[in-house]
Amino acid sequence: MNKPVRIATRESRLAVWQAHCVQQKLEAAGISTEIVFIKSDGDINLTTPLYELGVQGIFTRSLDLALLNDQADIAVHSFKDVPTQPAKGLHVAAVLKRGNHQDALVIRKENDTEDPASMKVIATSSIRRKAQWLYRYPGTVIENIRGNVNTRLQKLNSSHWNAAIFAAAGLERLELFSDETGPQVLLDWMIPAPAQGAIAVVCRSGDEKMQEFCSILHHEETFVCTQAEREFLRFLQGGCSTPISAFAFIDGGKIHFRGNVTATDGSDRIDISFDADADDRTVSKKAADEMIGQGFKKLISL
Known part of the structure; x- marks a missing residue:
């Protein structure tokens, strides 16, 4: 009898949902599986803003070690948390079909307005969301908020904040709708983090059996788009402390790519947009070169 495939995951509700989806x-x-729970550094330190921790892979490092130490066979991640350069010996074996890529504003239940422009205090730990919000709504006070989705919702509704920003995919996957969380507003003007809304499955590089199993899960169009977004991030040498945004989609045989970098104080921004044939793998390099040519390095030093 074959041993079950051991699926490593963090313990948050959203991470477990993603692992169960893969399972x-x-x-x-017809593939037997079991779930292996692993604590991550990002789950243990819930007070320091993510961009101040200064490391990539804070939500993936513990699961990487579990794979490398043969405590698990595959690991499931939110793809936006996976460093653009995987740990040595590991391989992104599958990317599932993407969910909602957008950000959403969740308004505190007792707040007296649903108009984002009139809000004084917004909570987020994402420097990207902070920068884009301040560019659109300068003068807003941005408060740090950490924890899994449910913890952040609890913190919001026991606070003085007007609202907090979440990934829409997480809210949808946990079936946390407006009647439970407070009013939700999709921020269709906010460009997401590279690969936001996508789930990735990682295995050991030489494990052909796991790579074969993972091929069942793979969605090539999502992979092409998220790969372009992540390559854009890699070419700009960005990480969690750089407010880089990117989104790509395929339509009519073309890949449509948008990228954005906003000064952390919201004072300035650079937007780029490219359309290319869907099989053009140079779009992210062209976008990054254009971003650098428009003053990317100067902007992120503001």
Whole structure:
């Protein structure tokens, strides 16, 4: 009897949802599985803003070690948390079909307005969201908020803040709708983090059996788009402390790419946009070169 595939995941509700999603797809294909729970550094330190921690892979490092130490066979991540340069010996084996890529504003239940322009205090730990919000609504006070989705919702509704920003995909996957969280507003003007809304599955580089299993999960169009976004981030040498945004989608045989960098204080921004054939793998390099040519390095020093 074959041993079950050991699926490593963090313990948050959203991480477990993602792991169960992978588990269900594998078991539907007749592959036995089990879940292995691993604590991550990002779950342990819930007070320091993410951009101040100054490390990549804060939510993936512990799961990487579990794979490398043969405590698990595959690990499931929010793809936006995965460093653009995977740990040595590991390989992104599958990217699932993308969910909602947008950010959403969740308004405190007892707040007296649903108009974002009139809000005085917004909570987020993301420097990207902070920068884009301040560019659109200068003068807003931005408060740090950490923790998993449910913890952040609890903090919001026991606070004096007007609202907090979340990834829409997380709210949808946990079925946290407006009647439970407070009013939700999709921020369709906010460009997301590279690969936001996508789930990635990682395995050991030489494990051909796991790579074969993971091919069942793979969605090539999502991979192409998220790869372009992540390559853009890599070419700009950005990490969690750089407010880089990117989104790509394929339509009519073309890949449509948007990138953005905003000064951390919201004082300035650079936007770029490229359309290319869907099989053009140079779009992210062209976008990054254009961003650098328009003053990217000067902007991020503001």
